[in-house]
Amino acid sequence: FTSLTGMLGSTSVDGRKVAVRSLASWRDARPAPILLALARQEADATVRALAVRSATTLYARSALGGNNAPAKEKVPAAIEGLRKTWELARQPGERNAIVTALRGLKDARATAAAEKLEQELRAK
Numbered sequence: 353f354t355s356l357t358g359m360l361g362s363t364s365v366d367g368r369k370v371a372v373r374s375l376a377s378w379r380d381a382r383p384a385p386i387l388l389a390l391a392r393q394e395a396d397a398t399v400r401a402l403a404v405r406s407a408t409t410l411y412a413r414s415a416l417g418g419n420n421a422p423a424k425e426k427v428p429a430a431i432e433g434l435r436k437t438w439e440l441a442r443q444p445g446e447r448n449a450i451v452t453a454l455r456g457l458k459d460a461r462a463t464a465a466a467e468k469l470e471q472e473l474r475a476k
Contacts (some may be wrong), residue, residue: 368399376406381414387410407437412453422457
């Protein structure tokens with residue numbers, strides 16, 4: 353974990369991409385806040401978008417229980433993480449992925465959060 357997060361500071365764009373992709377497949381959401389921090393300051397648009405999409409995946413998976421179904425007790429933290437990710441999402445595909453992730457949690461709170469974000473999009 354430490355070596356991968358260290359690679360996020362590499363001067364090589366390809367090195368940062370490799371690190372983001374590796375962290376995206378982490379077994380828990382621990383890398384997600386680190387990926388969001390990277391997205392906030394990343395100059396390369398591809399690395400930034402990859403970090404946002406990877407955080408989206410990690411937060412969505414963090415709500416899953418042992419049977420790969422959303423676990424009610426894990427959903428609130430996933431919603432909060434996805435909301436933070438939304439703040440950094442610039443591209444329509446990034447935003448759509450977040451809304452899709454929220455809807456995929458099959459929870460009334462997550463659906464309400466998805467609807468709120470969709471309303472925000474329509475208002476812009």
